[in-house]
Every structure is written in C-alpha cells, then in structure tokens.
Amino acid sequence: MEYAFEGRAKRTTFILMGIGLLSIILGFFGGDHAGNRVWTSIFISGFFFFGVGLTGTFFLALQYAAESGWPTVLKRIFEGVAAYLPIGAITLLVVFAVASAHLMDFHLYHWMDHDLYDPASPKYDEIIAHKEPYLNLPFWWIRTLAYLGLYVWFTMLFRKRSLMEDGVIEDPKRYYNKNKTLAAIFLVIFGYTSVTASWDWVMSIDTHWFSTIFGWYIFSGMWISGLVMMTLLVIYLRSKGLMEFVNESHMHDMGKWVFAISFLWTYLFFCQFMLYWYSDIPEEVMYFQARINDYSWLFWGTFLINFIFPMLLLMSKDAKRNPGFLVFVGVIIFFGHWMDVFMIITPGVMKDHGTIGLVEIGTFLGFLGLFLHVVLNALSKRSLLAKGHPMLEESLHHHIN
Amino acid sequence: MSKAIYALYNDDEVMVDGAKSILSKNIRIKDVYSPFPVHGLENILGIKWTRLAITAFLYGLTALALALIGLWFFMIKDWPMNIGGKPNNFLYQNLPAFIPITFEFTVLCAAHGMAITYLIRNRTLPGMKARNPHPRTTDDHFCIEIDRAENAGMSDDEIRTVLQETNPVEIFEK
Numbered sequence: 001m002e003y004a005f006e007g008r009a010k011r012t013t014f015i016l017m018g019i020g021l022l023s024i025i026l027g028f029f030g031g032d033h034a035g036n037r038v039w040t041s042i043f044i045s046g047f048f049f050f051g052v053g054l055t056g057t058f059f060l061a062l063q064y065a066a067e068s069g070w071p072t073v074l075k076r077i078f079e080g081v082a083a084y085l086p087i088g089a090i091t092l093l094v095v096f097a098v099a100s101a102h103l104m105d106f107h108l109y110h111w112m113d114h115d116l117y118d119p120a121s122p123k124y125d126e127i128i129a130h131k132e133p134y135l136n137l138p139f140w141w142i143r144t145l146a147y148l149g150l151y152v153w154f155t156m157l158f159r160k161r162s163l164m165e166d167g168v169i170e171d172p173k174r175y176y177n178k179n180k181t182l183a184a185i186f187l188v189i190f191g192y193t194s195v196t197a198s199w200d201w202v203m204s205i206d207t208h209w210f211s212t213i214f215g216w217y218i219f220s221g222m223w224i225s226g227l228v229m230m231t232l233l234v235i236y237l238r239s240k241g242l243m244e245f246v247n248e249s250h251m252h253d254m255g256k257w258v259f260a261i262s263f264l265w266t267y268l269f270f271c272q273f274m275l276y277w278y279s280d281i282p283e284e285v286m287y288f289q290a291r292i293n294d295y296s297w298l299f300w301g302t303f304l305i306n307f308i309f310p311m312l313l314l315m316s317k318d319a320k321r322n323p324g325f326l327v328f329v330g331v332i333i334f335f336g337h338w339m340d341v342f343m344i345i346t347p348g349v350m351k352d353h354g355t356i357g358l359v360e361i362g363t364f365l366g367f368l369g370l371f372l373h374v375v376l377n378a379l380s381k382r383s384l385l386a387k388g389h390p391m392l393e394e395s396l397h398h399h400i401n
Numbered sequence: 402m403s404k405a406i407y408a409l410y411n412d413d414e415v416m417v418d419g420a421k422s423i424l425s426k427n428i429r430i431k432d433v434y435s436p437f438p439v440h441g442l443e444n445i446l447g448i449k450w451t452r453l454a455i456t457a458f459l460y461g462l463t464a465l466a467l468a469l470i471g472l473w474f475f476m477i478k479d480w481p482m483n484i485g486g487k488p489n490n491f492l493y494q495n496l497p498a499f500i501p502i503t504f505e506f507t508v509l510c511a512a513h514g515m516a517i518t519y520l521i522r523n524r525t526l527p528g529m530k531a532r533n534p535h536p537r538t539t540d541d542h543f544c545i546e547i548d549r550a551e552n553a554g555m556s557d558d559e560i561r562t563v564l565q566e567t568n569p570v571e572i573f574e575k
Contacts, residue, residue, distance in 0.1 A: 274497045280485050316454070401443070 003242050005380035013373035020366010027359035028104075033350065035104035039095065040349045041360045043108060045367040046091035047201065048225065048341045049084065051218075052371065055226020056082030057155045058190055064176075064183035070253060072395035073245050075386045076379065077230050077237075079162060082155045083378035084371050089148040091367075092201075096144060100137060108349055111135045111207045128207050135207070140200055147197045154186045165388035173390050194219045205348035209287040213272045218344075220265040224306075225337045227257050228330040233375070235323045243384055248321045249400045255320025262310035262333065269303055291343060294352040298343045306336040338364055405431065406560055407534050408545045408569040413439050416543040419567030420445055423545065426563045428555060431548040434538035453522075457515040464510030468503040534575050542570070 027038035060078040063071050071078070099108035107113075115121040116128045128135070158179060165175045195215030203214050211217075231254045237243045276284050291299045309329050319325040339356070346354035386392065410416040417439060420430060430446060433439075473492045476482045476499070481489050488494050520526045538544045547560060564572050 270497075270500065274500065277497050278485055280487070315458070317450075399441075 003237060003240070003376075003380045003384055005376045009376060010373075013369045013376070016365050016369025017373065018366075018369075019362050020364075020369060023359050023362025023366065027362075030359065033105065033353055036106050036350065037353070038359060038363075039098055039104065039106040040108065040346060040354075041363040042091070043095045043099075044342050044345050044360070045338070045363045046088065046095055047345070048338050048364075049367045049371045050088030050092055051222030051341075052226045052229050053082055053084035053088045054151060054194075055222050056080070056230070057085060057151065057158065057186070058194075058223070059226065059230070060158055061154075061183035061186045061190070064180045065187055067180070067391075069391035069394035070250065070398045072386060072389045072391045073243070073398075074230070074234060074250060074254070075162070075389065076382065076384050077233050079159055080233070080375045080379040081226060081230055082159070084374045085155045086152050087370065087374050089152050092148065093144075096141075100141070109204055109207070110348070111204060112137065131207070135204060140204075143196065143200055147193050147200075150189060150193065154182070154189075157182060162386065163382065165386065166382070175388075176390050202344060205345060206287050206290075208283060211272055211276075211287070213268055217265075217268040217272055220261060220268050221337050221340055224258065224261040224265050225334060227254070227261055228334045228337075230254070231258060231326055232330050232334070233379075235327055237379075237384065238323070245385060245396055247398065249398045250395075251323070251326070252317065252320045252400060253398075255314055255326055258326070258330065258333075259310055259314045259320070262306060262314075265337075266303070266307040290347040290351075295343060295347060295354070298339060298356075302336055302340045302343055306333050306340065309333055309336070403574040404549060405534075405575060406547045406549070406557075406564065407573050407575060408547075408564045408567065409535055409537070409571040409573070410543045410545070410568075411541065411570050413437075413543055415568055416545065417442060417445065419564075419569065420545060422567055423547070423563055428547060428560060428563060429551045430545055431551060432546045434533045434535070434544040434546070436539055436541065436543075439543075453515060453519060456518050457511050460514030461507050461511035464507045465503060467510075468506040469499070472499045472502065535573075545569075 024038055024042065027041070028034050030037060056078045060075065060082060063075070063078070095108070098104065098106050100112060102112070110116075111128055111131065113123065115123040116125045117132055118124055119129075133139075161175045161179050161182070198215045198218035202218055203210065231251075234243060234246060234251070234254065238246055273288065276288055288299075309332050313325055313329045314320055342354075342356060342360065389395075408419065410419060413435065416433070416435075420433065420442070423430060424445070433442060433446065435442075469492070476484075476495065477489060477492055482495075483489065484495050484498050492499075517526075524532060533539060533544070534546065535542060535544050545564075547564070549557075552560065561572060
C-alpha cells in the first residue's frame with residue numbers, strides 16, 4: 001500500500017521542472033513583449049494547476065457533505081492533489097505581486113493603471129472609473145489573500161483530521177463527523193468565493209466586459225481538469241500494482257464524473273457564448289470578437305475537442321472501465337482545458353500577439369513537473385488507503401453495473 | 402402437461418441462494434420474477450448486458466438529424482428568418498440559435514424512444530396481458546421459472562426435490 005516516490009518518477013518530475021525553468025529564462029530574451037509573454041504564460045499554467053489542486057479540496061468536501069461511501073478508497077488521491085494548493089497559492093501570489101508592481105513589462109490587469117481613474121488624465125475611462133469601489137488595488141489584494149488563505153487553511157484542516165482518523169481505531173466517526181461539518185462550511189464559502197475569485201483574477205483582465213455565468217464556467221473547467229488528473233493518478237498507481245483495492249466500479253464512476261462534468265463545461269461555454277451572440281451588443285461581444293477574430297482556431301478548437309472527445313469516447317460503459325480509453329481521453333482534454341485557460345487569459349493581456357509556442361508549452365510542462373512532484377511526494381508520505389474511515393468497508397465492496 | 406415449474410420465495414436472499422443451488426444441480430433457470438432489481442442476480446443467471454443504450458444512441462442521432470433538417474427547412478429555406486439581423490443564407494450562420502431546440506428534441510426522442518422500446522421489449526405496454534406467473538411477484542414475492550423443455554433430461558420429481566431443498570414458500574406449475 002505504501003508508495004515510494006523515487007527513481008524514474010522523481011527524475012521525470014525534475015526533468016519537467018528543468019524544461020519549465022529553462023523556457024521561462026530563455027523566454028525573457030524573446031524580443032518585444034518578452035516579459036509580458038513569459039509572465040502571462042506563468043499565470044496561465046500557475047492558475048490552471050492551482051485549479052486542479054483546488055478541485056482536490058472541493059471534491060473531497062463534496063464527498064464528505066454528500067456522505068458518499070464509494071470514493072473512500074480514492075480519498076488519499078483527492079488529498080494528494082489538494083496538497084499542491086499551498087504551492088499553487090504562492091505561485092499566484094508571485095504573479096499578482098509582479099502584476100501589481102508592473103515589473104518586467106508585465107501588465108496583466110488593465111484596471112491596475114491608475115490613470116484610468118483620473119478624470120484629468122487623457123487615459124480616463126468612465127466605465128472603469130465606475131468600477132473603482134470594487135476594482136481597486138487594496139480591496140482586490142484583501143480579497144485575494146482571503147480566498148487563498150481560506151482555501152489553504154481548509155485544505156490543511158481536512159488533511160490533519162483525515163490523518164487523525166487513521167490513528168483512532170475506537171471512534172473513527174468522531175473525526176468523520178467533524179470533517180462533514182467542515183465540508184458543509186467549506187462548500188458554502190467555496191460556492192461564493194470561486195465565483196468572485198474568477199471575477200477578480202480572470203474576468204477583470206478584460207476590464208470592460210462582464211459575464212454573470214463566468215464564475216461557473218471557470219469552476220467547471222477547473223473541476224474537469226482536476227477530475228482527469230485524479231483519474232490519471234489512480235490509473236498510474238494501479239499500473240504500479242499499488243491500489244489493488246480500487247476495482248473496476250470505482251474507475252467506472254470516475255469515468256462517469258469525467259463524462260458528466262465535460263458536459264457541464266460545454267453547457268456553460270455554450271450558454272455564455274449563445275446569449276452574447278444572440279443579442280450582439282457591442283460592449284458585450286468584444287470579448288468574443290477578440291477571440292474569434294484573432295484566435296478562431298483556438299476558440300472553436302478547444303470547444304470541440306473538450307466536448308467531442310469525452311462525449312463520443314466515454315459514452316459506453318466499457319470505455320469508462322478501460323484504462324486505455326480513460327488515459328487517451330484524459331490526456332487530450334487535460335491539455336484541452338489548459339488551452340481553454342490560455343484562450344480565456346491571453347487575448348486580454350497580449351491582444352493579438354499571443355501564441356502557443358515553446359515558452360507556453362515549456363511553462364506548462366514545468367508546472368506539470370512541479371505539480372506531480374508535490375503530489376506524488378504527498379502520496380508517498382502516508383498509506384494509500386484511508387484505513388480509519390468509517391465507510392471503508394462499503395467502498396471496498398463497491399459494485400455497480 | 403404444464404410448460405414450466407415455479408418456485409415462489411418470500412425473501413430475495415433465499416431466492417438468490419436457491420438459484421445458485423438449482424444451477425449447481427445442472428438445472429437451467431428460464432427466468433426470475435422479482436418486484437425490484439436484485440443485486441448480482443444477472444451474473445448468477447448469466448443474463449446478457451442490455452442493448453438499450455445502443456438504441457438510445459440511435460434514437461438520439463436520428464432526432465439530431467431530424468431537428469437540424471427541420472430547422473433548416475423552416476428557418477432558412479422555406480421562410481428565411483431574421484435572427485438579430487444576422488445573415489441567414491446557410492444553416493451554420495444561425496446555428497447557435499438552433500442548438501437549444503436541437504438539444505431538447507434529441508433528448509425528447511432518445512428518452513421516449515428508449516422508454517417505449519423498453520416497454521415493448523418487456524411486453525409491458527399499457528393494455529398488454531401480464532405475464533408474471535404469480536401476482537405477488539409484483540408485490541413482495543420472488544419467483545424462479547424452470548422450463549420443462551430446457552430440462553428434458555430431468556424428471557418432474559427430480560426437479561421438485563431440488564426446488565424443495567431451497568426453502569420456497571410454494572411450488573406450482575402453470
């Protein structure tokens with residue numbers, strides 16, 4: 001049951017991190033807009049993997065609040081993914097600090113330009129000036145620190161109590177019930193903050209534009225990426241012969257989650273697009289215009305890839321139980337959702353200069369290496385089976401058709 | 402002579418154990434009647450996986466095509482509709498407006514087609530004659546059906562002896 005993080009796996013994560021570091025350093029010598037491009041690509045990958053880690057905590061809380069028994073054998077995987085959250089929070093903080101100080105030619109948030117709020121300045125922007133009570137630097141930083149602090153704090157609390165469960169044999173339900181209360185509180189907080197955080201961190205890049213469904217759209221993208229990552233980790237550990245207690249029914253259920261949340265994401269993507277397309281009001285469609293005019297392949301490509309692959313390939317029961325299918329679809333849509341984050345963030349920062357080149361791919365690989373290093377390291381610290389969980393027996397005998 | 406012998410049980414676990422012991426004596430079970438799905442029974446009886454999902458997919462595909470053809474005819478060909486002043490020479494130009502109705506129609510047809518197929522396949526459409534051997538199999542009893550023709554090598558008494566050992570409430574013929 002114990003996973004040892006060493007040898008080839010450890011070397012691979014270091015190589016990936018090396019590639020990432022190299023492409024970031026070389027990226028700064030990339031001529032015009034080099035600093036902006038490199039920092040944007042750090043923000044894209046940093047935010048994407050932060051979302052994957054956050055899904056770990058969210059999904060864990062969801063299982064506690066729903067009192068679901070089946071995923072108990074997978075619980076350590078959810079916790080392992082969530083272990084990336086503190087590192088992910090630090091990366092975001094570094095990016096935000098650089099963006100706030102406008103260092104290295106990095107202008108992530110248009111509204112952070114003070115002249116926009118000054119009526120005497122030629123750059124004065126009435127629409128943005130009206131948003132000042134919400135979009136101003138001190139309040140934005142307070143919110144950011146609050147979100148990150150809350151997420152990391154809840155993650156650590158879940159982990160601590162989950163490990164306590166392991167030690168206590170007589171009364172494991174006590175910690176379980178405590179975690180259940182915690183999960184309910186977390187889900188309420190997460191429900192609000194995931195929406196406002198996506199406004200603050202992502203939507204405010206395109207400062208003039210707003211969308212009420214945006215928070216869910218970002219959240220569903222995170223959720224599906226996180227689910228794919230968890231499924232792939234389980235398949236990897238099973239292939240090592242370490243998670244024999246995970247049976248086909250558990251894989252089938254994870255496959256169903258990937259299938260279902262892919263549809264949720266597609267639904268929200270299309271909802272957001274269709275309403276703006278239909279009404280065709282200039283101040284509303286500029287977000288789509290920036291993407292469809294300059295990034296049309298990326299815009300429609302992400303939508304179709306992330307919709308069609310899971311829909312057609314994961315529809316049947318046999319496919320959901322087949323690790324080969326899950327890995328194939330999983331790898332494609334994992335990268336597909338990274339491209340989605342790229343498509344959301346880049347046009348607002350880089351205008352039409354954005355490309356998916358060596359810098360972006362390299363940074364993605366670097367963050368993948370960092371993520372896997374932290375997560376696999378966390379998984380190797382404890383037994384892969386949550387022994388003290390009161391619903392363990394139910395989960396071990398999980399059987400569905 | 403009647404076609405089949407039936408054993409009636411008042412508990413699903415007794416019935417599952419009974420089915421296992423009947424099969425171990427090389428007697429073939431034709432069917433089992435139960436008021437609710439019994440977990441794991443399909444594996445014991447060796448029932449093949451349903452193809453209902455495939456029919457649902459085909460119904461959905463048909464509906465998708467029908468909806469798009471219909472919308473193209475109504476909104477583009479027969480009477481071109483002005484949707485927000487957008488060009489409407491081809492279907493794809495107004496496609497986003499047609500997606501919700503296409504989606505709804507696909508779901509409608511897949512769901513209804515699947516439900517009707519299920520009822521026809523089980524011969525349980527409204528008005529059809531009930532085929533369960535005992536009325537209580539729709540309430541709280543479970544019934545194992547053993548077809549005489551399938552077990553031609555066994556005498557009546559042998560089958561009855563095996564059934565009796567599985568603690569049924571009642572054994573009857575029909």
